[in-house]
Amino acid sequence: MKKILSLFSIILFLTSTFIFSSCNSKKENDMKLPSGIWRATLQQQEGAVLPFNFEVNYSENENDTIPTFTLINGEEKILLDNVVKKGNVFTIPMHIFEGEIVAEWNAANQKLVGKWNRRSFTNASSLDFSATPNTKTRFEANQTAKFDLSGKWETYFLSEGDSSAALGVFEKIETADVKGNLKGTFLTTTGDYRYLFGSVSNDSLYLSCFDGSHAFLFVAKAENSTTLKGKFWSGKGQPVDFVATRNPNFTLPKADTLTYLKEGYETITFEFPNLEGTLISLDNPKYDGKVRIVQLLGSWCPNCMDETNFLTELYSTYNPKGLEIIGLAYEQTEDFEDAKKRLERMKKRLNVEYEILFAGRADKQFAAQTLPMLNHVMSFPTTIFIDKTGKVRKIHTGFSGKGTGEYYDNYVESTTNFVEKLLSE
CATH class of the missing domain: 3.40.30.10 (Glutaredoxin)
Structure with missing residues (x-):
């Protein structure tokens, strides 16, 4: 009789454990992230924090628990729709680029925490990632702007004694509710830094961009309305100093003059x-x-x-x-x-x-x-x-x-x- 009771207890325990695990598993599988705009951060070198925004959306099917993510850089919207969900862990492939965000949702802390992993032929990297829902603010600094930094800026990035020229172009974005936001980019002879978005707070400029391949952060102080000095972070690399001077007439070398056919050639073959x-x-x-x-x-x-x-x-x-x-x-x-x-x-x-x-x-x-x-x-x-x-x-x-x-x-x-x-x- 004791053996029968013992066996019954074991069966009851295993059954209860299975039911409990199944309920937990179902609960995890049914779990949904909060919809709406999120604020995310990537940890860069020297303690720098790069913020960006994304939006979480679900289809109209109420049983759909796998969201889409949309990266937001000002006017740019990049859809990330091949998300993989296992329990409360999300793997988010970066559009067409080689990499992904892998992060775990902590309901108690209301945070998504993990890594942004970028795979590259020569420069693979990984940065700590964190995100919180229902936060549209990109940069937390919100003091009144001391200077109007919109316009065109002659810019030089200083790296190991060398300098490379760029043209900064910025535009204020102000509404009745939001003051001090700024958008723009830096143009160079080889391309541009794409959609930068941020703000001016007191005498400081903050701009960032995250497109799934690049993670750019610019922080600078305005010594006056015509001079900026700051640092630029790209991905996991060390920061680069830059200086900028307001100059509406500054131009870069013409893009049609930099690469050309060698003497004696009129055509190309491949x-x-x-x-x-x-x-x-x-x-x-x-x-x-x-x-x-x-x-x-x-x-x-x-x-x-x-x-x-x-x-x-x-x-x-x-x-x-x-x-x-x-x-x-x-x-x-x-x-x-x-x-x-x-x-x-x-x-x-x-x-x-x-x-x-x-x-x-x-x-x-x-x-x-x-x-x-x-x-x-x-x-x-x-x-x-x-x-x-x-x-x-x-x-x-x-x-x-x-x-x-x-x-x-x-x-x-x-x-x-x-x-x-x-x-x-």
């Missing part, structure tokens, strides 16, 4: 595989008598993605009139199958209909070796414009995206006009 493995060159009959744009890019490069969005629209409009675009992708892998997966994901996300070829690893010197008729490859992206006879007519280094405002608008207008000119010849 042969790389497309994503089906077929070797493609400009000698293919498909390109005979066509105006061609050759884009040097990488799926890991946000500036390249900004340009790809523009070129996709350009292709849609002008391909029926004789324009062809060929992308030469230099990837953070040397393996064709791995590169293919990344590039197919990019094409799907950005609705790219033009040909993309795998050109090799993401290295400027390597890219220059594959195109020896160029003086160098200074930047991803670089864009080469070729007329109907096969002659190179213009090479544009870098790209100024939508975050640059008037500079993007001017580039779109001038490039569209130039393509129309080539098509009319």
Whole structure:
């Protein structure tokens, strides 16, 4: 009898444990994050904290417990919709980029805590991540701005004795409820720092951007209304000092003069595989008598993605009139199958209909070796414009995206006009 009771007790205990575990498991699986705007932070070097915002949303299906996340950088919205949920742990892939946020929801503390992991061919990194719901504020400082810092700034980033020039362009964003917000970016000869968003508090400037690939933080003090001194953090790297002076007339070197054909060349040649493995060159009959744009890019490069969005629209409009675009992708892998997966994901996300070829690893010197008729490859992206006879007519280094405002608008207008000119010849 004792044995029967003992066996019954064991069965009862196991059954209870199973029911309890099942209930807990069901409870965890049914758990939902609070919807709405969140404030997140990444811990950078020297104790710097980079803040950014994202929005959590669910579908209209009340049983849906897997949310979408949308990164918010001012006007930019980046949808992250391939989220994986296991209990209260969320893995959030970073759009088309190689990396993810892996974080655990702590209901008691109302915090999502984990890591942002960025995978890279040469520079993988991981930063501590934390986020709290129902917080739209990006930077916590909220004192009245002492200076109006909108306008154009001649800027120099100082690194190991060298300096590189940039043009800062900032614009105030003020509403009846919010004062001191600022948006803008820094333009350089190789591209821009995309959508920066932040605020001015007392005599200090705070700007940040997180797009899933890059994590940028700028903090500076205004000595007066015309001079800024500060630090810039990028990902896990050490901060770089920068100085800026208000200068509405400052300009960078013309992007069409930095990369050019070596003496004796009028054309470019290459042969790389497309994503089906077929070797493609400009000698293919498909390109005979066509105006061609050759884009040097990488799926890991946000500036390249900004340009790809523009070129996709350009292709849609002008391909029926004789324009062809060929992308030469230099990837953070040397393996064709791995590169293919990344590039197919990019094409799907950005609705790219033009040909993309795998050109090799993401290295400027390597890219220059594959195109020896160029003086160098200074930047991803670089864009080469070729007329109907096969002659190179213009090479544009870098790209100024939508975050640059008037500079993007001017580039779109001038490039569209130039393509129309080539098509009319």
